[in-house]
Amino acid sequence: MQNLEHKTFEAIQAELEFIGYYNLPNQNTEKIKRYAEKITKKDIVIIGIGGSSLGPSAIYEFLKYKKDFKKKLHLLESTDPLSLKYKIDRLDLDNSLFVVISKSGGTIETISILKYILTKISLQKENFVLITEDDSKLKAFGDTHNLDSFIIPKNVGGRFSVFSPVGLLPLALVGVDIDKLLLGAKEVRDSFFNKSDYYQKLMPKALLFSSLIDTQNINCLFSYSETLREFNRWYVQIWGESLGKKQPQTEKNIGLTPIGLVGPVDQHSFLQLIVEGFRDKTVTFIKIKDFGNDKKIGDISLKNLEALDNINGLEFSKLINMQCDSIINSLRDLKEIPIDILELERIDEQNIGKLMFYFELLTSIVGKILNVNTYNQPGVEDGKIILKKMLAKI
Amino acid sequence: MQNLEHKTFEAIQAELEFIGYYNLPNQNTEKIKRYAEKITKKDIVIIGIGGSSLGPSAIYEFLKYKKDFKKKLHLLESTDPLSLKYKIDRLDLDNSLFVVISKSGGTIETISILKYILTKISLQKENFVLITEDDSKLKAFGDTHNLDSFIIPKNVGGRFSVFSPVGLLPLALVGVDIDKLLLGAKEVRDSFFNKSDYYQKLMPKALLFSSLIDTQNINCLFSYSETLREFNRWYVQIWGESLGKKQPQTEKNIGLTPIGLVGPVDQHSFLQLIVEGFRDKTVTFIKIKDFGNDKKIGDISLKNLEALDNINGLEFSKLINMQCDSIINSLRDLKEIPIDILELERIDEQNIGKLMFYFELLTSIVGKILNVNTYNQPGVEDGKIILKKMLAKI
Incomplete structure (x- = not known):
């Protein structure tokens, strides 16, 4: 190892x-x-x-x-x-x-x-x-x-x-502020290549994900904020298209399947499959520490709904992070599903720059360990050729 | 059988x-x-x-x-x-x-x-x-x-x-027009229970998907229209939450993993993984026959881009369906990935009613063959209990 x-x-x-x-x-x-x-x-x-x-x-x-x-x-x-x-x-x-x-x-x-x-x-x-x-x-x-x-x-x-x-x-x-964006990216880049913090974060994770290629090869990214919905789409592309490859030596078709989830909405959708389905998944949670918003649930007791008075006056940012923690804990209890947690400090350019460079590096490292060409996409060429032939006929 | x-x-x-x-x-x-x-x-x-x-x-x-x-x-x-x-x-x-x-x-x-x-x-x-x-x-x-x-x-x-x-x-x-919606649903319902067309469509597909539970258990729904993006989210819920279950007799965790894709956008994202990744996927394409829109690509030759003059004047609705066909054909060429195609006649209430009732029935039938309880979601309860405890402490 x-x-x-x-x-x-x-x-x-x-x-x-x-x-x-x-x-x-x-x-x-x-x-x-x-x-x-x-x-x-x-x-x-x-x-x-x-x-x-x-x-x-x-x-x-x-x-x-x-x-x-x-x-x-x-x-x-x-x-x-x-x-x-x-x-x-x-x-x-x-x-x-x-x-x-x-x-x-x-x-x-x-x-x-x-x-x-x-x-x-x-x-x-x-x-x-x-x-x-x-x-x-x-x-x-x-x-x-x-x-x-x-x-x-x-x-x-x-x-x-x-x-x-x-x-x-x-x-x-x-x-x-694109300079702040690059600053975040650079922080992760330099830390990794200096074998500092991000090396310690990325390398073990890449080794783990690669070692699970034949067993737990569906990687769910469970982002606890609607602000990350489009980021999930980006993640699906970089992960799926980079790592879904024919291995040159073995000629075997391999890959890691990315799934983008948004919490808490997908607690009411995909979560059941994670908890009770095949043990073919890992889950990475993304939490935002500071939403920079103190919007609170109304401090209102509703007749007949008093059982939910425990949320009165609670900040939504606290509730959503508690929801995330509750799911993390429930998966931990199962002991069979590898999970990890990424925390963003706040919603700004630097933090998203860090997050995206983190995933770019993670993709490159896993691709290297799996011994595939991370940077090409030969699988999509056949469809293009067929389309070109169809277009030539009209 | x-x-x-x-x-x-x-x-x-x-x-x-x-x-x-x-x-x-x-x-x-x-x-x-x-x-x-x-x-x-x-x-x-x-x-x-x-x-x-x-x-x-x-x-x-x-x-x-x-x-x-x-x-x-x-x-x-x-x-x-x-x-x-x-x-x-x-x-x-x-x-x-x-x-x-x-x-x-x-x-x-x-x-x-x-x-x-x-x-x-x-x-x-x-x-x-x-x-x-x-x-x-x-x-x-x-x-x-x-x-x-x-x-x-x-x-x-x-x-x-x-x-x-x-x-x-x-x-x-x-x-x-909610009556038209129900009319579409009823058409599929009655046809299925009368062992007519939709029985012939649904039963073999349900038997196939169930038989692939241990091998090709990731079900990609590749919808060739942005109008179906939210429908994909609905599909992910009904498929994942209904079929991801502990089998009562065997106590085994099983499930079918739904993935929602939108074409042609996801040709540039997830497609590579389908083509070159593990043979653990099936793909269902959804095509819309008649978009009811004849918007055309400009009949303009662009200097240095003359190689693309073959699309000049083509209707976008034709192009998107040709793109879908090109991907269907490229997957057929591989011969290793089960695919099927659903065609919607047009974008109206009746057609979406049919499509959604079709997937409800398909879910029920597959759940029955897999011998799981299609209608409950016990896996999400643990998280709720943990959250309740957390809330009691604040």
């Missing part, structure tokens, strides 16, 4: 040379901030899908309940005609900046929606900004029309791109 | 006597419609969680992209103080009717939020309506204050209650 740990850490260190996301916390953000400062439009609309939308959305949705953003972030992800119409009908198009994000530059959903939007508003620098690879066709298209572009480094994978311009630019545009 | 099928059908038929949801499609809706007609308030706000919110929300969200509802449905589900504040700040309280839904009448989330709302608006017939069991404490509370109440029959479980007043009342209030 000691040897495996040592080997794994060395392999991750070696990746610093060629996997780009590790070094994103150290980037210079001046260009992004300068661009964002100039923009007065109120609706920031991402046209992008997967790695191009989940990261910025996770951070925006985490912060929006707390911060009073003057601008709004919207996502146009899906080719569903009805949701597209519904969302576009609710935008003030003259007051919208469209942020077109596609690493490869040829994502079919993104280009379809872009072409649709171009039937509504003109192709001008004021209306569009692009985020893509330096040598993509999308970049060349943007240059032709004198659009601003921001670059996703080639060695940063889409699902690991939240701290690249993919996340930073749209978030800076709505008023997120 | 023939014998198992026969025995199962007989057992389900026997349940008609004591499991209430089977007969909900035949109920008289006059009282609900008369109440709904009187209400002029524009914001209909459900205070409820789990079985009290997921059903009505699934139907409302399915229809809202298509129908131009004059009234809006909101959910207050969570004790998260920030989402609570965020949502309540955006309500016009004077124009809101609060629909308090709790089968037992003592759900802690529901009563907490009710007590909070009572610090803002007065306890009057005009502001509140209750949906609960006939003899609950909540019903008694309502009677004391002369509030209107609608009754959830005792033999209708929370997660099977969408066709009871739990779903029908709030949906009628926003303008859903």
